Amino acid sequence: MSQHRLVNPLVRNIRALKRVALVRQSVRIEEEIKQGMKKPYNEVIDVSRDNPHATGMKPMSFVRQVIASCIYPELIDSDKMPLDVRKRAKTLLECIGGSVGCYSDTIGIPIMRDSVSDFLTRRDEGVPSASGKIFITHGSDHGFGLLLTMLVRGDRSPLVGVLTPVPSQDFGNATLVASGATAVPYYLDGQQGWRLHTEELQRALRSAREVCDPIALYVINPGDPTGHVQSRESMEEIIRFVYEEKLLLFANEDHQDILIGEGCMFISYKKVLAEMGSPFSDAVELASIHSASKGFMGEGGLHGGYLELVNFDPSVQIEFDRLISLLVLPIIGQLALEVMLNPLQPGEPSYEHYQEHIRETLVHNVTRAFEVLDSLPGISCEPINGGASMFPRLHLPHTAIHQAKEEEQLPDFFYCSRLLEQTGLCVCPGSDLGLPEGTYHIRYKAPPTLNTNVFIILLLLFITSPYLQSENRPVSECLNFLKLPYN
Amino acid sequence: MSQHRLVNPLVRNIRALKRVALVRQSVRIEEEIKQGMKKPYNEVIDVSRDNPHATGMKPMSFVRQVIASCIYPELIDSDKMPLDVRKRAKTLLECIGGSVGCYSDTIGIPIMRDSVSDFLTRRDEGVPSASGKIFITHGSDHGFGLLLTMLVRGDRSPLVGVLTPVPSQDFGNATLVASGATAVPYYLDGQQGWRLHTEELQRALRSAREVCDPIALYVINPGDPTGHVQSRESMEEIIRFVYEEKLLLFANEDHQDILIGEGCMFISYKKVLAEMGSPFSDAVELASIHSASKGFMGEGGLHGGYLELVNFDPSVQIEFDRLISLLVLPIIGQLALEVMLNPLQPGEPSYEHYQEHIRETLVHNVTRAFEVLDSLPGISCEPINGGASMFPRLHLPHTAIHQAKEEEQLPDFFYCSRLLEQTGLCVCPGSDLGLPEGTYHIRYKAPPTLNTNVFIILLLLFITSPYLQSENRPVSECLNFLKLPYN
Incomplete structure (x- = not known):
């Protein structure tokens, strides 16, 4: 039958996100790396969505231990798991009818x-x-x-x-x-x-x-x-x-x-x-x-x-x-x-590690990422008070905007696609989030570890020179701030 | 604002399933048991839906071990898990970006x-x-x-x-x-x-x-x-x-x-x-x-x-x-x-247990459940060739149908609700599956273990005398078949 007459017009109205094109580009790049093609990087880092575990955030042990014990209840009776984990898993397992398969x-x-x-x-x-x-x-x-x-x-x-x-x-x-x-x-x-x-x-x-x-x-x-x-x-x-x-x-x-x-x-x-x-x-x-x-x-x-x-x-x-x-x-x-x-309470055996994890992972690294990001030439960022996403503004030079338009691309997507190709870093263009032409932004989910953060910001920096305005702040100044050499 | 004008009429068209009323009845009964009310049973057994783990089916160890190891990857490096489990979990974890949280x-x-x-x-x-x-x-x-x-x-x-x-x-x-x-x-x-x-x-x-x-x-x-x-x-x-x-x-x-x-x-x-x-x-x-x-x-x-x-x-x-x-x-x-x-292949360490589990769990018990069920007075069942659901027909006596109608209930629901109240067994009325009035059926998902099966069938049997026709087969004959005393 002619199905086409059937297709719900609402589905046709779904706007294709540019991020999807970037994900496809990432898959192609990773395929090329696998086939031995030389790139200045070994893997793609995707910080384009709020997906912290994909960029190295460690899950909280307590959460995972409890869930693993519910999945494979033999763990509840073993000494592999701390006492509070086993207790919590046992209670939860009773509530769900005895099996996560229910x-x-x-x-x-x-x-x-x-x-x-x-x-x-x-x-x-x-x-x-x-x-x-x-x-x-x-x-x-x-x-x-x-x-x-x-x-x-x-x-x-x-x-x-x-x-x-x-x-x-x-x-x-x-x-x-x-x-x-x-x-x-x-x-x-x-x-x-x-x-x-x-x-x-x-x-x-x-x-x-x-x-x-x-x-x-x-x-x-x-x-x-x-x-x-x-x-x-x-x-x-x-x-x-x-x-x-x-x-x-x-x-x-x-x-x-x-x-x-x-x-x-x-x-x-x-x-x-x-x-x-x-x-x-x-x-x-x-x-x-x-x-x-x-x-x-x-x-x-x-x-x-x-x-x-x-x-x-x-x-x-x-x-x-x-x-x-x-x-x-x-x-x-x-x-x-x-x-x-119902997080762990003070006094429970796994409590210390749990609290430390939250503190370290989130506040410190996001703060640090913001400070560094805002110091980069050609990039400015409003203060981050909550959440873990950065939404910095790119001050793209006219030449970059012009080139993007020649290639029939939105300037922010043009930047993101170039950044991905040259550094393996995948960020999300602000136009995907509804921003109209005129200002350009990228969405960038701050990875939770400091090393990854510094690494990513260095990648952003490498792309800086050709595509971003210097705003009178020389690259060397930022490198000084990062205390890392520019090679 | 008056939201009522907004409600999507399609939502209003969703037919309430009688099973939902039975689930509510189950919750009420379990609450009563918890509060110490005396019942001729200790818990509700729900075989009204295809939910085998809720009725005692054991999950396959291999599946659960692999998933637990992906959830809590420390298990991959431990000797708690068999080698093939650790290998499979490692491969899968790489495919999902290193964390199930991604x-x-x-x-x-x-x-x-x-x-x-x-x-x-x-x-x-x-x-x-x-x-x-x-x-x-x-x-x-x-x-x-x-x-x-x-x-x-x-x-x-x-x-x-x-x-x-x-x-x-x-x-x-x-x-x-x-x-x-x-x-x-x-x-x-x-x-x-x-x-x-x-x-x-x-x-x-x-x-x-x-x-x-x-x-x-x-x-x-x-x-x-x-x-x-x-x-x-x-x-x-x-x-x-x-x-x-x-x-x-x-x-x-x-x-x-x-x-x-x-x-x-x-x-x-x-x-x-x-x-x-x-x-x-x-x-x-x-x-x-x-x-x-x-x-x-x-x-x-x-x-x-x-x-x-x-x-x-x-x-x-x-x-x-x-x-x-x-x-x-x-x-x-x-x-x-x-x-x-991609199930285990012969030769992999966990293979034996895996195969045995499937065979024992499914074929043997469903066959046995069918045989017993079909032998009960007032119940008949078409042969089961695949799947694990039973859909026996109830030969309800006129008195039961009459009583149901007096109480403004569908006769199959009337039977299910009585069965639940008297025995703690929850089965699904055939009318929920679209069957029109005239014949009466129940859906009953055969639990995977023989003991549970026999137990459930006994429960069905207890309700048999008052509500089902005898069809000339005395209860004692079935009990003989089951080799269990009738008390």
């Missing part, structure tokens, strides 16, 4: 909802959390995907719109488009640490209303890839905005556990909402997500997350329950999530 | 497509398989879900229809409805081992064309829950049917590795199609799925599967590739799939 209930393994609810109540210093309003997911995207499946139908006219921050990654592009909604961009302020201005939200909403039916505002806090952490005042402004404009509030709080800036604190939207009191606390409909894929766990391959609904209409939640009844959830991701929500 | 590529970890393609070529004795036409998934439902997302759009009028076998589980209900398609039932012949008759397909197609735009025929072989295994002749008839009627063919071949009947063989639709030659082999568009969740692995909690497309229009496959570019796949399920596709 299907999970559609609402998650029995303890999960309570675990999330206890975690949220602790985190929000007593703001109550009901386990019936918590939904276990494959990860953050999945949570919003479910919400959008419930709220959006492809044939609605005008289209359903979701106000989405720029820069930000896949959500605006993929999950949204596939559901039949449309992303309405609002722009974060790249001159002021990627802050969100309410005036910009108002402008975006006005222009959205001309082309679609905007139903929700999507915020990411701490920002990804921007590293911005919202202040309480800014969050209150946003809550007032969605209240007045009768929008749902979708909060991606995936990076809540990585805080870099000194004195920087994470406050959840749920807490701010509760503390603002009536009429906001009873009226604003909030959906918030978190997962073990991002944040300090970085266990992207394991797939565990949750979604919490606040103030959702009970009749709508019945429909959501119905949709959830179709879910089949992977067990391993839930185990990772459980350990993330 | 995100997988959207087409799966690099070796996966080749692994599947090699497996298929071996299985189909040389029928070629291209890795570019293979898509790694979270499991079978996910594969069809993706296909339906590509092919179905909610607002198409008339609705897109998929001919779906009855009895069969979730697919007809959930994945399909959520995509906006409609399931058109065709009925398998419960008098003849649940065979599929082409005349019934023609009847179903004619009636479908009055209400929707039927685009595909969905078949399950080996049958689930029916245990029927299609003959080559029957498959050829079906291929001719879809060719003539210009339908896509969706083949769920999830249970291909569990063959029970003596001399029973599995042949894939792809192989039959290839061997039928032109015009069929070039024209019939086939999508086939398999997974590690069902079959002899039964690793439902781990989520690994694949989908193969045959003869799909290249321009349509481009759209499918675009859709796939949104995927984020769990790593652990892919590892389970890889071990399933």
Whole structure:
């Protein structure tokens, strides 16, 4: 039959990301290396996405020991594993029916909802959390995907719109488009640490209303890839905005556990909402997500997350329950999530190593990477207060922009593709995150180890001379800073 | 805002499964047991779904050892694991970027497509398989879900229809409805081992064309829950049917590795199609799925599967590739799939145990369970040739049917709910699998160990006296067969 007539037009609307072309280029390069072709590097380092384990981040031993013991329970009875690991694995194994091969209930393994609810109540210093309003997911995207499946139908006219921050990654592009909604961009302020201005939200909403039916505002806090952490005042402004404009509030709080800036604190939207009191606390409909894929766990391959609904209409939640009844959830991701929500406490045998790992891995290295990056000629970077992504601006010279256009490429992609070819380093062009022409950025997930960081920054530096402006800062100055020779 | 106006009507169309009510009943019962309420049993045994690990099936040690070693790589260097385990884990770990915490590529970890393609070529004795036409998934439902997302759009009028076998589980209900398609039932012949008759397909197609735009025929072989295994002749008839009627063919071949009947063989639709030659082999568009969740692995909690497309229009496959570019796949399920596709070979240290496990677990116990079940008064069962589900018919007496109707319940659900309350055994009512009123069945996944089987059958027996007809076979005769006292 002619299938082509069948193809869902929404699928055709999915925008191809440039990153995909870079991944293909990486595969080709690695194939060439394998076949013995000489390159100035031995492997491709991919820092283009939030995938820390792929760039050398070590997983937390406790998490992995617990999961390995659940997978192969003979380990529980062996002396290979510390006592607290065996104890935790035994408890979890009982909750999942004795085997990780069991299907999970559609609402998650029995303890999960309570675990999330206890975690949220602790985190929000007593703001109550009901386990019936918590939904276990494959990860953050999945949570919003479910919400959008419930709220959006492809044939609605005008289209359903979701106000989405720029820069930000896949959500605006993929999950949204596939559901039949449309992303309405609002722009974060790249001159002021990627802050969100309410005036910009108002402008975006006005222009959205001309082309679609905007139903929700999507915020990411701490920002990804921007590293911005919202202040309480800014969050209150946003809550007032969605209240007045009768929008749902979708909060991606995936990076809540990585805080870099000194004195920087994470406050959840749920807490701010509760503390603002009536009429906001009873009226604003909030959906918030978190997962073990991002944040300090970085266990992207394991797939565990949750979604919490606040103030959702009970009749709508019945429909959501119905949709959830179709879910089949992977067990391993839930185990990772459980350990993330209930980390080791002081006094438990594995505690020391665990805490040290978090501290060392995250804060120190991200801070250091930012300092070095911002010192490079031709590159500038807004401060990183949370999360672990860098989003530096490239000051591309006119010659590079001109050459890119001659080759019919976006200038940022042109830079990324050249960088990958010449150094084996794969970063993501800012245009993939929705940034319009005019300024050029790259997304770069700071690898957790200092050595890898310094190495990557050196690679960025090598490409600097031909393609980036010097901004009066000679290369030698940066090398001096790095205390490494330039050869 | 009033969210209710937003709710996607497709979500409202999702039919609530009675099994969900039984699961809730189970939770309530277990809570009561925990609180010390006296019951004639200590726990609920749930055999209502294909979830063998939940009913005591032991996972294959090799699979779990490999995965545990990938999760916690310190095990690779230890003497805790056999040599072949450590070797396999090392190879796999290299393929996934060194950590199970890494995100997988959207087409799966690099070796996966080749692994599947090699497996298929071996299985189909040389029928070629291209890795570019293979898509790694979270499991079978996910594969069809993706296909339906590509092919179905909610607002198409008339609705897109998929001919779906009855009895069969979730697919007809959930994945399909959520995509906006409609399931058109065709009925398998419960008098003849649940065979599929082409005349019934023609009847179903004619009636479908009055209400929707039927685009595909969905078949399950080996049958689930029916245990029927299609003959080559029957498959050829079906291929001719879809060719003539210009339908896509969706083949769920999830249970291909569990063959029970003596001399029973599995042949894939792809192989039959290839061997039928032109015009069929070039024209019939086939999508086939398999997974590690069902079959002899039964690793439902781990989520690994694949989908193969045959003869799909290249321009349509481009759209499918675009859709796939949104995927984020769990790593652990892919590892389970890889071990399933490349099982141990004779001579490898862990081989003996592995083979023995498969043989003992599956064939012997399913055969035994069938024999006993079919001998019970008030229950009859068609032969099981493949898969591990039982789908016995209940000969409910009029008094039981009458009582069910008085309580406004479906008679099969009435039986299941009573059985659960009185014995702690949870089975699935046939009406959940689409069976219309008139005959009553239960789905019951045969647990893999003989002891559990005998125990469960005894439970079925206890409920027999009040609710099932005796059919002239006294209970004592069955007890004699079981060689167990009736107390």
